[in-house]
């Protein structure tokens with residue numbers, strides 16, 4: 021018994037889609053076994069509010085919000101914004117309650133309590149929160165699964181597999197239509213309907229939103245419920261989709277808006293989830309990528325998602341255990357859990373079942389080659405013949421090789437014996453010496469060859485980056501023409517190009533320099549680094565070319581250029597269009613990219629050249645951190661310094677680094693602090709137009725004096741409430757502290773920025789702790805818009821206290837406390853930063869601390885007159 025394969029408007033799944041006035045969002049649990057969620061789409065409150073560090077068992081989504089079931093505690097956790105559902109852990113909730121499943125409707129969430137049945141009462145408990153639904157329900161008998169529609173919810177009993185529904189009958193009209201005698205394998209609710217898979221795998225739907233009367237909604241088609249057997253269904257607002265048992269392809273029915281995208285024709289799917297007018301699914305291919313169809317689908321989803329929810333029970337009959345060739349079986353964290361997927365039923369016409377569905381794989385279907393009637397069959401059978409003969413050849417091959425090897429060994433042994441005999445006979449022969457020399461020579465040349473193997477192996481490491489020929493890139497950029505030139509750096513030119521397959525790329529071409537060796541090293545550093553790093557806010561390297569003296573890097577093309585161009589370009593409109601929310605969003609995204617470099621890449625990476633021209637903006641206005649040419653792999657312990665000659669850009673350069681060559685991740689924090697000041701003020705890092713040419717020297721005293729308005733970019737109207745920008749400014753001044761140890765760490769910076777963004781967007785701050793200490797359940801309190809708003813407003817003030825970050829979750833941006841290993845580096849540095857400037861304290865790293873203390877007064881921020889030696893990534 022399982023509820024697998026059911027994911028409707030709000031059933032629990034490894035993927036969830038939210039909809040509503042802020043736009044569509046796709047969220048999915050990563051396929052790497054971390055159980056962590058990532059969200060992509062239009063609604064910033066969901067995308068940036070996702071609890072990036074809390075492992076979740078499953079997801080569900082409603083109008084403007086997404087909820088996950090916490091893997092460790094079995095509590096629901098919601099993020100996004102919906103005035104009827106409290107974000108964080110929904111309130112009121114019974115103390116210590118733990119749930120096995122959650123399911124969200126438009127404006128409510130229901131959760132099935134663990135254990136499935138109360139042994140004393142023989143009843144199951146389902147708790148709901150949200151619009152007209154906040155109550156605790158008791159049902160006689162164990163419940164197998166729950167699902168939520170627009171203003172109602174349904175469940176299915178384990179013992180007789182019948183469905184039951186409750187909620188607002190007047191507006192849903194679903195409850196009274198619930199069939200009493202039908203037995204289901206699974207059910208899924210949509211807007212005002214429910215579809216279930218019967219025991220014979222046929223679909224049965226009830227309710228009113230799938231019917232022809234909905235034609236009055238606008239132009240579109242109404243399709244009948246198909247007769248095909250299905251393995252899973254998902255209900256949208258006026259439609260439902262299912263995965264067919266036969267071929268695992270998606271099919272949809274109900275009302276479809278005109279011009280809405282059809283489901284993918286040729287792709288098999290694992291899991292589906294429906295939003296209001298669209299549906300998304302996980303591709304049953306090695307990529308495990310998600311695809312969406314319908315109307316108003318979320319943006320592209322650059323992640324591999326788990327194909328289902330991890331279950332602790334062994335897979336039942338009719339299910340097989342998912343295993344991924346390259347992932348092993350790492351989709352699930354608890355060792356004894358697994359994703360169970362439904363077996364396909366039947367084989368397409370003209371084929372027969374060649375292998376049955378077993379514990380580890382779905383069944384296989386093959387054409388019957390003795391009676392071929394279709395073209396597909398003929399081509400399949402002829403390819404089979406070919407592969408059979410190849411197989412035969414491959415079986416014979418090892419025997420052939422073994423024979424040759426045996427012959428060689430035999431001949432060499434005979435030769436060796438003959439030589440030894442000859443040597444024995446000619447002991448006084450003087451040619452021995454020269455023989456030794458030759459043999460030494462041979463050994464040497466062999467070694468040389470071994471050494472040569474090194475770089476080849478190195479090259480093999482560059483897995484993801486594709487190698488291009490110079491000709492290909494020349495063609496892509498119309499011969500590196502003037503028209504294709506999009507930017508110039510100190511040592512490179514960047515061209516826009518279009519590859520053969522139509523991909524738009526940026527080709528970075530080194531200005532030819534004589535010191536090829538040094539540049540080659542840096543070239544390979546960047547290649548190696550970029551190909552190993554992977555984060556939504558880092559600029560992806562697509563490929564490279566190294567031919568003769570030419571070195572070219574091929575990146576994704578960033579349609580909106582650099583942040584520098586937006587802030588300091590000639591076009592003032594561009595600068596004005598970058599309003600406060602956009603600026604802070606860019607800062608959050610860039611911070612996340614850098615935090616990844618510092619905390620998640622192993623070993624840690626220090627960027628060394630954070631600046632506004634290295635923050636690029638993509639088509640969807642997301643920020644990407646670029647230019648890792650100067651990156652160095654950092655020490656595993658971020659506080660131990662690397663002694664490196666300084667490289668970077670004037671104005672952004674950490675004083676500790678350029679004076680002492682003392683390089684840690686805190687050098688990037690300094691540069692990021694400068695970047696934040698730049699974003700807030702619209703001033704360049706160094707601008708000699710002003711009396712105070714260095715942005716740090718100018719801004720920090722003003723911030724410390726509390727005069728935040730004096731530093732804000734004059735081209736923008738200050739926001740109504742300055743609190744968010746004040747927080748950012750205060751934090752920026754902590755980032756540019758003289759001593760690295762006194763600066764914040766990047767994860768702290770990200771957290772503060774996220775919180776500031778929430779404040780700026782007028783999001784209510786929630787006083788509730790992540791794990792509530794006192795909760796009451798059962799008050800059928802109807803949340804009301806006005807009261808909710810006023811309570812929201814009153815609580816947004818006093819959250820400046822740093823400690824609050826660790827314990828409290830605001831309503832839509834979450835700041836969960838993380839595990840010690842995740843914050844391995846920051847915890848040490850945090851202590852340092854918070855334990856502020858305790859001058860007498862030991863700095864913990866031998867002489868380095870003392871050296872710093874002596875030099876503290878001596879060091880000042882980079883002055884524009886300073887003549888620095890700057891390296892570059894070419």
Ligand SMILES: Nc1ncnc2c1ncn2[C@@H]1O[C@H](COP(=O)(O)OP(=O)(O)OP(=O)(O)O)[C@@H](O)[C@H]1O
Nearest residue numbers: 507508509510511512514526575576577578582633
């Ligand atoms: N992937 C890209 N897509 C679009 N434009 C890009 C891309 N990469 C770089 N650019 C543009 O080209 C310009 C030059 O980039 P480049 O990385 O060569 O130098 P830089 O970082 O600006 O300066 P420096 O070389 O001094 O560090 C950038 O400022 C940006 O406007």
